[in-house]
Amino acid sequence: MFDEDGSLDPLLKFLLYAILALAIGKTLWEWLTKDVSRWITVDLWGLIADHPWWTGFIAVGALASLTLLAKLLSFLFGADTYTYVDQDKAYASNAPSNETADPDVLTFRMKQLAAMTATGFEQACAELLARDGFHSTRRVGGSGDLGVDVSARDHDNRLLILQCKQYAVPVGSGHVQKFNGTARIHHGADVPIMIGLNGFTQPAIDFAAHHELILMGRPELKKWAHGRHLYDVLGIPSTTQ
Template identity: 85%
Template sequence: MDLWGLIADHPWWAGFIVVGALATLVLLAKLLSFLFGAGTYAYVEQGEDYASAAPSSEAVDPAVLTFKMKQLSATSATGFEQACADLLARDGFRSTRRVGGAGDLGVDVTARDHDDRLLILQCKQYQNPVGSGHVQKFNGTARLHHGADLPIMIGLNGFTQPAIDFAAHHNLILMGRPELKRWAHGQHLYDVLGIQSTTQ
């Protein structure tokens, strides 16, 4: 008896095969999304705001890249880091790359500005404000280990007051939710943070 005959005689087999195939495809899609941290990108073109699921490796015009806060909240940790790297590239920073992962020693994204200053970003996508302990760890590696000229910690949901006080004392730059929103919506990073170019 051939396979088609078996399925025709027992239609519930066809149901098992279809359900199994669909479940496998869904699991595979979730696994790939988790592994590669593919975020959803929003672009502004000719006054329209539309969404695209284009991966960050595709060639897109970085000058029009924006993100909505709900997109940054919904993406994976890797996707959040990549979004920050993409925003730096949009703003014209050079040698921008995402390096976060196990053993990154407090650096998720690196870039250089037009004055050749090294930016070290640590990107925290926590649901709660980032605490002082994380800021202290970043302080211990950003300049001493990585040689950062501008150490910047990004907190999707802000920072605790002790973290803010510690950062102010050690000249660390913190970017909380209001600043991140302005940056994600299209304002240049240095305009958001009030950083001046040394060549002006």
Template identity: 75%
Template structure:
């Protein structure tokens, strides 16, 4: 009945909307075919015939009000769910975190993003958690780094984000291991897999002290829990 994020199943939600629409439609139809039809045919027509100028002004005002209301309803949904800057490079200052303290994402939102948008979402979650100098740098030739940041102890986080539909394999983890510390100087190397990791990848990461964030951990982080709390990393400044 409910999906992974606690939302009502889309098919069931659609059926409920259809039933509700039919019930409302039937009620409105009964109302229109009884009281309203008599009011329009007798009372309203008589009022218009007796006061044409006032009726015209009232009608014009009602049309303007409806047009204004329709324009407002058209604009509101556009701003409500917009994720600003999801496909842009990001360089955040500590002051930005005040605006992102309650930032959360649903797993289906993360899955629907572009790969760049997914990296951006991870960067914004780091800012929300108070990390400094957060920057999305992923792209061609990134040498295994999609997001960089520093924690309150000035430790360097090197993050690679994998939005694959299947678990990340050992080969990708091995490549990350070859660049995270030797090339980028990572203190905290983290690889994020939207749909988890294969067992060989997990075994390799454990042997080389790489931090893997699978789907359960990503869900907790995206839903509001601090990154270090999710990963079990100690920090005196949390």
């Protein structure tokens, strides 16, 4: 019924729209084809005069029904709302419906991250770091980046080095081995993190565990993108956050 980001399935949403439109259309047609003036001046007024208490209950029920309908319409039409910020940078979205988050906190949906360019994906990761309070955050990625796409420092002044892989398939062991050869040795990373939009192969996971590299797969990336602090998602201790 709901997709990975908590949005209503598009086909189900279309069917709900169709059913709602047919119900409203049928009601309007039946109402308009009757003698409306007689219904209001005779039938309705007579009902109110004869049954004032029941009329009050009906009015309250109708108001409650309209409120529920308004909430349903708001959910249907607003579930996927987001604001475009920059084609190669980021998309500031509403908080996903299956997460409790401050609406002022920067979040991303997984389908937004998948639709970005490689540069946009790196920039989104940099902006999420800045959201979490990391400082000296910058996107480095490009030709000759030697395995660093984003760098930042935490409140303990530890250096984070991120490599961001937006591949449509799991990241293989070869890429993790290359990152291992530059993250600490060349860049001096205290916290080397490799992000895989669609996860990692088992050999890559095994290699990273042996060399104490931190891998962020799709489930962890989703939690981070949906508003949780990076260190909370990855279980990294920090004196302050």
